[in-house]
Amino acid sequence: MNIKNFKPAIVYTIYIASTPEKVWEALTKDEFSRQYFSGQSVEVEQRIGGAFIMRTPDGALHISGEVIECEPPRKLTVTFNVNWPALVEKLGPTLVTYEIEPSGDVVKLTMLQSHDRDISDDILSGGRAGWPAILSGLKSLLETGHAPTIKMAPPERMLAALKELGIGTP
Amino acid sequence: MSKPEFVYVIYIHATPEKIWQALIDPEMTKEFWGRHRNRSDWKVGSEWSHQNYDDASDVSVAGTVIESDPPRRLVLTWGHPNQTDVSRVTFDIEDFMGSARLTVTHFDLSPEMLKAISGGWPAVLSSMKTLLETGASLPMTRRNWKKAS
Numbered sequence: 001m002n003i004k005n006f007k008p009a010i011v012y013t014i015y016i017a018s019t020p021e022k023v024w025e026a027l028t029k030d031e032f033s034r035q036y037f038s039g040q041s042v043e044v045e046q047r048i049g050g051a052f053i054m055r056t057p058d059g060a061l062h063i064s065g066e067v068i069e070c071e072p073p074r075k076l077t078v079t080f081n082v083n084w085p086a087l088v089e090k091l092g093p094t095l096v097t098y099e100i101e102p103s104g105d106v107v108k109l110t111m112l113q114s115h116d117r118d119i120s121d122d123i124l125s126g127g128r129a130g131w132p133a134i135l136s137g138l139k140s141l142l143e144t145g146h147a148p149t150i151k152m153a154p155p156e157r158m159l160a161a162l163k164e165l166g167i168g169t170p
Numbered sequence: 171m172s173k174p175e176f177v178y179v180i181y182i183h184a185t186p187e188k189i190w191q192a193l194i195d196p197e198m199t200k201e202f203w204g205r206h207r208n209r210s211d212w213k214v215g216s217e218w219s220h221q222n223y224d225d226a227s228d229v230s231v232a233g234t235v236i237e238s239d240p241p242r243r244l245v246l247t248w249g250h251p252n253q254t255d256v257s258r259v260t261f262d263i264e265d266f267m268g269s270a271r272l273t274v275t276h277f278d279l280s281p282e283m284l285k286a287i288s289g290g291w292p293a294v295l296s297s298m299k300t301l302l303e304t305g306a307s308l309p310m311t312r313r314n315w316k317k318a319s
Contacts, residue, residue, distance in 0.1 A: 014180070015296035017308055104310030129179075136181035139296070144303050148183040148269045 003068055003077065006095045006114035009124055012131045013110045018142040020100045023107050024073035026138050027098055036137030036147040044078070046070055052078040065093075074100050080113075085168030091123070092116050111135060126158030174284045176276040178291045184302040186263040186270050190241035192298050193261060196223060201307040202297035205314040206230070212238050218246055222314060248276070255280050272298075 016023060026032040030041035039057040044050065048070055054063035065079035080096040081088050095114040100107060113127050133150040141147040159169045182189060192198045196207035200223040209226070210218030216235045222228035233247035233256065242263055249256035257280075262273040274295060276287055297311035 013292040015293055015308055015310075017300055017304075104308075106308050106310060132179035133181055136299070139299065140183060140303060143300055144183075148181070149267055150181050150269065151267060 001068070001079070001093065003095060003114075005116045007116075008112040008114045009119055010113040010127045010131060011110065012135060013108060014135050014139055015103060016107045016109055016139045016142055017105075018107050020073040020102060020107055022142055023100050023109055023138075024076075026142055027076065032138075032141065036141050037134055038152070044076075046072060052080070068095070069097070084162070084170075086165075087162070087167045090165045090167055091119060109135065109138075120161060122157050122161035124158075125161075126155035129155055173278045174281070175279060176284060176288055176291065178274045178295060180272050180295050180299055181266060181269050182272055182299045182302055183269045186241040186265060188302055189263050189270055189272055189298075190244075192302060193244065198298075198301065199223075200312070202301050202311045203294050204311060210235060212240075212244070214238050224314075255283065257283055 026036075028042060028044045028046065030043065033040055033042040033054070034057075037054070040054045040062060041057075043053040043055070045052075045067060048067055050067040050070070052063070052065040052067055053061065056062045061083050063080055064083055065081050067076070067078050069075055069077035075097065077095060077097040080094045082094075092115060095112075097112040097114065099110040099112070101110075102108075111131055113131070130152060133152055137147040137150055162169050192202075194208055194210075194212060196209075199207050205223045207221055207223045208218060209221055210216050212218070212235060214235055214237060218233060218235055219229045220231035222230075229251050231248055232251050233249055235244070235246060236258070237243055237245035237260075244261040246259050247256050248259045256278070258277045260273075260275045260277075262275075264271045264273075272295065274291055276291070279287065293308075293311055297308040301307040
């Protein structure tokens with residue numbers, strides 16, 4: 001897969017009072033992700049070509065992907081494909097990149113969600129709503145030891161747009 | 171084509187009242203907004219200005235209060251003094267399951283302004299969240315950036 005063909009559609013930056021190593025750990029270890037990522041468990045094989053998986057709290061496979069770039073504790077790029085029937089076939093793969101940079105005495109975390117084609121605003125509305133909630137939770141978790149419960153309503157606008165395209169949604 | 175806009179959403183474990191206070195209380199803004207204060211009576215039609223906390227004559231942004239509905243919504247015009255390039259900023263604060271969602275939308279931006287504020291808002295608002303949740307802001311946002319450069 002040539003990641004040069006992918007352009008960021010959603011970019012979200014947040015500054016965290018922590019270290020790059022701690023932020024990397026929070027992004028790649030399930031004991032952290034369960035607390036800020038809607039209860040989901042992340043599993044990453046930290047090597048290029050390794051598996052990237054997220055499971056819902058009941059253990060079901062929700063996101064499956066592959067590690068594309070892996071430079072701990074600076075940069076992680078993975079394919080981030082929601083496991084819904086026909087989604088990848090219709091939308092192409094989704095790429096998620098986390099960039100971790102020291103900034104003064106804190107850490108700048110930037111999330112980029114990229115695609116190799118134009119994706120409608122209706123479909124992107126899901127990620128635009130979700131990423132700020134997820135990464136606000138990650139920041140709180142690292143700074144206070146506790147992630148507030150941010151339970152999102154289902155992204156109705158995105159789900160309707162996916163359904164329209166014939167993509168299987170829950 | 172309409173001018174670009176910048177939207178930033180952040181969730182803060184605090185009440186809407188605390189977030190509103192953080193936007194206008196000089197003792198709070200100086201901690202997370204590069205040692206600046208926002209001065210106004212916050213009534214619709216009033217002037218407001220973003221000033222150096224230590225020198226009120228040093229004004230980097232000024233404008234008019236367009237809407238003011240504490241603690242839910244504040245809309246300001248936003249321009250550098252002596253420049254005609256005026257943009258608009260809305261702050262929307264919503265309850266969200268014991269936390270609050272703050273959405274800052276900066277409209278009618280020139281390409282230069284878009285570039286400048288895209289770096290600024292995430293740092294300022296990340297630090298506001300840290301201040302409200304932990305009692306201390308991010309150290310880098312306590313300094314006057316203009317002086318630092």
